């Protein structure tokens with residue numbers, strides 16, 4: 001089981017920590033972190049320890065955050081932020097990732113995660129950097145702090161205001177963590193059949209004489225009723241409501 005400790009930097013009401021238009025940094029951080037957690041749970045053998053207050057009401061102290069990650073024996077720690085340069089609008093821009101100076105496991109984690117965040121945000125790459133930040137110094141596991149973009153950038157704020165980009169960035173972060181550990185996706189529990197013969201009849205009802213339409217090799221259908229006996233053979237029912245043979249000479253059954 002891979003344990004991922006992740007937190008959105010600050011709290012909703014933390015002073016400073018807002019765009020020149022008054023938007024809260026935590027809100028942007030939270031969008032990415034919430035998406036990351038959602039997408040991480042699409043993988044097997046992973047659990048998430050959230051370090052900030054998911055309601056945003058409290059700005060959880062940094063020591064409380066690192067204690068929580070350390071006590072849970074988290075495997076990695078990700079602290080998610082958005083930057084500010086001057087507090088007034090400007091054209092500075094880009095994504096950067098920090099690790100603790102000299103931490104080889106922190107560097108390795110940063111190298112595996114950072115390019116995905118740069119790509120998802122679609123901003124310039126400010127690179128991987130080092131800093132003596134509490135979250136990086138006081139955590140016992142490989143730790144990174146990501147600055148997705150600048151809240152006081154007229155370029156970056158457009159990305160941060162786009163919920164689809166925030167979601168996509170969370171998905172990229174989850175995907176990068178998953179690939180770092182070689183995590184496999186959970187099964188959706190859905191079953192499918194693929195037609196493996198050139199052409200094959202479907203049936204309107206569970207009756208071999210009630211022919212409907214012909215389907216072709218390579219077509220894939222979602223199974224809504226599993227294999228059941230019909231007049232000496234077997235059928236599936238597919239999503240359109242039609243029925244089809246379950247004979248493995250004609251259809252390949254799989255779950256995903």
Ligand SMILES: [Zn+2]
Nearest residue numbers: 009025081082
């Ligand atoms: Zn921050």
